[in-house]
Amino acid sequence: MAVIETHDLTRSFSSGTAVDRLTFDVEAGEVVALLGPNGAGKTTTVRLLNGILDPHGGSARVLGLDPFTQGDELRARTGVLTEHAGLDDRLTARENLMFTAKIRGLEARTAERRLDELLGRFGMADRSDDLVQGFSTGQRKRLGLARALMHDPDVLFLDEPTSGLDPTATRDVVELIGTLASEHGRTIVLCTHFLGEAGRLAHRMAVLHRGTLHAFGKPTDLASELWPHLEAAIDLGASAPADLLTFMRQVSGVQSAEPTPEGATLRVADRDALARVVTMLVGRGVDVFAAVPRPPTLEDVYFAIEAGITGTSVTAPLVESRALEVPA
Amino acid sequence: MSAVSLDHPKTARRAREPMDRQAIVAVFKKDLTAIRRSKAVVLPMLLVPTLLMIVLPAVIGFAARSQESFSLDRFLGSLPGDLARPILELPAKEQLVVLVNGYLLAPLFLIVPLMVSAVLAANAFAGEKERRTLESLLHLPISARDLFYAKMLVAYVPALLVSWIGFVAFAIVANTVAWPVMHRVFVPTQLWGVMIFWVAPAVAALGLAVMVRVSARAKTSQEANQLGGAVILPLIFLAVGQATGLLLVDLPVALAIGAVIWLVALVLIGGGAKRFTREELSSRV
Numbered sequence: 088m089a090v091i092e093t094h095d096l097t098r099s100f101s102s103g104t105a106v107d108r109l110t111f112d113v114e115a116g117e118v119v120a121l122l123g124p125n126g127a128g129k130t131t132t133v134r135l136l137n138g139i140l141d142p143h144g145g146s147a148r149v150l151g152l153d154p155f156t157q158g159d160e161l162r163a164r165t166g167v168l169t170e171h172a173g174l175d176d177r178l179t180a181r182e183n184l185m186f187t188a189k190i191r192g193l194e195a196r197t198a199e200r201r202l203d204e205l206l207g208r209f210g211m212a213d214r215s216d217d218l219v220q221g222f223s224t225g226q227r228k229r230l231g232l233a234r235a236l237m238h239d240p241d242v243l244f245l246d247e248p249t250s251g252l253d254p255t256a257t258r259d260v261v262e263l264i265g266t267l268a269s270e271h272g273r274t275i276v277l278c279t280h281f282l283g284e285a286g287r288l289a290h291r292m293a294v295l296h297r298g299t300l301h302a303f304g305k306p307t308d309l310a311s312e313l314w315p316h317l318e319a320a321i322d323l324g325a326s327a328p329a330d331l332l333t334f335m336r337q338v339s340g341v342q343s344a345e346p347t348p349e350g351a352t353l354r355v356a357d358r359d360a361l362a363r364v365v366t367m368l369v370g371r372g373v374d375v376f377a378a379v380p381r382p383p384t385l386e387d388v389y390f391a392i393e394a395g396i397t398g399t400s401v402t403a404p405l406v407e408s409r410a411l412e413v414p415a
Numbered sequence: 416m417s418a419v420s421l422d423h424p425k426t427a428r429r430a431r432e433p434m435d436r437q438a439i440v441a442v443f444k445k446d447l448t449a450i451r452r453s454k455a456v457v458l459p460m461l462l463v464p465t466l467l468m469i470v471l472p473a474v475i476g477f478a479a480r481s482q483e484s485f486s487l488d489r490f491l492g493s494l495p496g497d498l499a500r501p502i503l504e505l506p507a508k509e510q511l512v513v514l515v516n517g518y519l520l521a522p523l524f525l526i527v528p529l530m531v532s533a534v535l536a537a538n539a540f541a542g543e544k545e546r547r548t549l550e551s552l553l554h555l556p557i558s559a560r561d562l563f564y565a566k567m568l569v570a571y572v573p574a575l576l577v578s579w580i581g582f583v584a585f586a587i588v589a590n591t592v593a594w595p596v597m598h599r600v601f602v603p604t605q606l607w608g609v610m611i612f613w614v615a616p617a618v619a620a621l622g623l624a625v626m627v628r629v630s631a632r633a634k635t636s637q638e639a640n641q642l643g644g645a646v647i648l649p650l651i652f653l654a655v656g657q658a659t660g661l662l663l664v665d666l667p668v669a670l671a672i673g674a675v676i677w678l679v680a681l682v683l684i685g686g687g688a689k690r691f692t693r694e695e696l697s698s699r700v
Contacts (some may be wrong), residue, residue, distance in 0.1 A: 139553045139697045158693070159432065163554040173551025177449040189441035190555045211481065218452075231551075244554075 088171030090115045090242060091136060091273045095145030095247055098131055098298075105131040107298040108145060113291075116272035120279060120289035121391055128298035129278035130170065133244045136276070137165055150241055163191065166235030170247040172227040176220040180230050183219060184237055191238045198237070205233040209263065232263060243267065246278045259286070264288055284373050286385040294392045302392045310383035313391050316342055316354050321368075322377035323350030331373065338364050350376075434564070438557040442565035446539055447573070456538055464527045464577055467520070468585035474513045476592025479508055487511060498665070509601075512593045516602060521610045522653040522664055527581055528619035529650060532574035536609070536623045537639035539566040550700045563691040566622060567684070574619040576691050578670030582611050583628075609669040618677035622646060624683035630689060 091113035098106040106128045113119045121129040134140040136149050138158030147154055152161040174183050181202060188198035202397025206212045209229040219227065228248060235243060248264060249257045261284045268275050268288060279285050285292060292309070294302040302309055322326070326346045327335070335344040335353065345352050355361050358380060365378045450456050487510045491499040498518065502510050543549035552562070554698045586602050593601070603611070626639055633639035653664065653672070662674070 097439075136699055138556055139550075139693045141694045159556045159558055162554060165554075167551065167554040169550045169554065171547040171550075173548045175445070175449055175548055176546065177452045178445065182445070186441055187555065190438045190557050192435075271688065351580045403672060 088115055089148075090117075091119075091147070091149050091276070093136070093145065093147045094140055096132075096135060096147050097144035098135055098140060099143050101304045103298075105298050109295075109298075109300050110145075111293055111300060111303050113276060115274055117291065118275040118277060118289045120277045120285035120292045121295055122279065122285055122292050123295035123401060124280055126297065127295040129280075130246055130293060131298070132295070133246055133276065133278060135169070137162060137167060137244060144223070152333075163238070164240055165244060166238065166240035167244045168228070168231045168235045168246060168248055170230035170250060171342075174219045174222075174227055174230060174234070174352055175219065179216050179218055179224075180206065181215045183230065184234050187234050187253075188237050193238060201237055201239075202233075205229075205236055209233050210259075223256075224251045225259065225326045227255070228252060228256070228260055229263070232260070232267075236336055238269070239271070241249070241274065243273055243275045244278075245275060247280070249279070249281055250276070250286055250287065257281075261287055282386050287374045289385075292385065292389075294389060296393065296396045301396050302388075303376065306385045306388050307382065309392070312390060314383055316356055317361070317380055319353045319355060319378060319380045320347065321350040321353060321364070321375065323368075324374060324376055325350070327351040334371070335364055335368070338367055429480055432558055435557060435561050438576050439561050439565040441616065442557070442562060443568050443572075446566070450535065450538065450573075451537075452578050455510060460577065463503075463530055464581040467524060468529060468581040469588050472516050472522065472589035473592050475512055476589060476596070479593060479596045480513045484619055497664075501584040508596050512589075512596055513601060516585075516589045516593070518606070518655075518664075521606055521669075522650065522656075524578075524582070524585075524610060525615060525618045525653070526647065528574045528615045529580040529622040529647060531577045531622075532570045532619040533622035533626050533643055534636075534640065535567070535573055536570035536626035537630055537633070537636040537643065539569045540627060541639035542636040544633075544700065545635040553697050553700075559692050559696070560607060560688075563688055567627075570623045570626070571619055573593065574622070575616060578615045578619065582607070591643065602657055605666055606664070606669060609666060609673070614669055614673040614676065617673045617680060618650070620680035620684065621676050624676060624680045625688035627691070628683055631687070631695070635636070680698045 089112040093112070094110050095311065096106055096109040097104070107367075109128075109132060111119075118314070121132060123129055131140065135142055136147055136154055138154030138161055141155055149161055152164075155162050165283070171257060175186075179187070184202045185198060185364045193201070197295055202215075203212070206215050209232060211226065211229055211233065214222070214226065219230065222230065232245075232248070235245075245264065249260050252363060264275070264277070264284070265288055266314075267273055275288075277285065277288060286306070289306075291303065291305050293300055321335075323331075326348055327350050332346060335341055335351065338360065340356040341353055341364060342356065343354040353361065353364060355364070361378055361380060365375055368375050438483055459631070487502075487507075492511070502514050502518075505513055543552060557565075579625040581601075588599070589602050590600050622643075625643045630636075630639045633642055656664075
């Protein structure tokens with residue numbers, strides 16, 4: 088069942104169209120990453136989905152509610168971590184969270200219990216009575232996440248949750264989000280331009296560019312659409328000589344073979360072709376230490392889509408990348 | 416899926432919800448706590464009332480006590496007869512105290528509610544943008560109307576409290592210090608009563624109203640204060656007019672001034688409330 092559905096959702100500003108006829112859906116318990124460079128329309132999409140911006144066209148339903156006309160009802164069931172966390176520096180961590188709890192109508196005792204539980208879980212228990220003013224960006228993000236979870240929301244919108252964080256804090260926050268996604272079947276919309284966290288967390292990805300959705304689906308499905316072949320690394324213990332590369336290229340189903348320091352990278356039609364190559368190499372007396380199919384990474388998919396959009400080469404660094412891998 | 420028309424999205428109507436008092440009180444208390452901890456807001460808010468309502472009447476009282484007599488005849492002669500006559504009828508030593516603390520200070524006192532409400536309103540409205548807390552506030556389930564009420568209260572209630580507490584302090588200081596000269600309680604007067612309970616609340620509302628409008632465009636509370644600072648000019652004219660006799664603020668005039676200020680403030684607040692929508696606020700974040 089779709090928890091979020093949009094159809095031709097459109098929003099413009101005086102500077103131009105921020106979201107242009109956006110149509111996609113998010114299933115219950117799913118993590119969907121909105122990917123794209125700055126100005127792609129990710130934050131505007133979240134604002135539209137949570138009803139704090141009015142659409143100029145199209146429609147949206149979140150948890151069966153119309154964000155435009157049932158915004159307060161919807162916001163009672165969603166949690167948001169904004170890019171800047173949005174905590175009041177002049178209040179303590181506890182006061183910031185209690186304020187949110189009161190707005191959300193939580194009873195004082197329930198709020199206190201939940202607050203202690205979340206601060207403890209996010210490693211902030213010892214800072215609960217400190218003013219937020221002295222907090223690092225990582226601590227603010229964790230506190231912002233705790234605040235977004237105070238009322239145990241059904242849908243979580245996370246806008247650039249790791250921006251401005253150092254690698255350790257990034258790892259901590261990504262792990263936290265991963266846990267949040269796997270428990271309670273919580274639906275998460277993750278806006279990011281860091282492919283690492285998207286790769287680790289998202290079930291599906293939506294690639295936005297200048298407000299337009301250019302691709303939407305599982306990274307593996309998008310990859311198979313983009314590349315109907317398979318890449319594989321052959322470990323021969325040393326770079327494959329030219330005659331061996333020519334030999335491999337002649338095997339049925341092999342589209343290309345390029346040398347690497349460890350052996351060669353093959354592009355093959357399918358896994359059977361890879362098996363044929365290994366059999367023929369062994370039959371020729373060549374030592375084969377490993378033959379590992381390498382599925383395209385989320386980064387491969389993203390950059391290929393971006394390259395198609397912008398007409399640049401596939402390797403163009405349109406986005407910052409960290410720890411790239413496709414979710415299993 | 417309930418669709419919003421491509422052609423007229425803003426015509427769709429949101430259901431009118433009952434007021435959420437708990438949310439209003441939460442915003443009010445949160446902002447007051449934050450203001451209390453902000454020296455940059457609290458100090459100027461207390462400095463002016465202290466000077467006007469405590470230091471000035473004390474100085475006037477001590478001045479009256481330390482001198483044998485003051486010759487205010489020339490100054491009083493330049494004032495309209497209605498203002499000058501009752502003062503001229505007083506003993507010479509009482510004239511300075513009654514003139515300044517009883518009459519001239521009254522319009523000047525209006526700076527207090529105006530300044531406090533304006534500073535707090537700028538902090539409450541533009542300050543949210545400055546601190547980057549506005550967006551997260553908009554993502555909470557509080558209606559724009561309730562948020563507007565809460566922000567209004569955050570600016571208005573302290574402005575009235577500071578004004579009224581300031582006036583009580585003024586009355587105590589003025590009467591106590593001038594007691595050896597006056598031998599009676601001479602403030603509050605009727606004029607002060609009108610100023611405190613009719614004009615000061617109106618002026619506080621005006622400061623608030625101007626800042627609500629200005630804060631919609633300003634990115635920081637400082638910018639809002641600069642843009643809205645001109646609102647103090649009418650009060651300066653009023654005080655100068657009173658001091659020079661160009662405009663005599665007696666009871667009927669004070670009542671009329673209060674009515675005009677209330678009218679202007681309510682019109683401005685009404686306009687500000689209409690523009691205080693999530694759409695308007697979030698598109699400026």
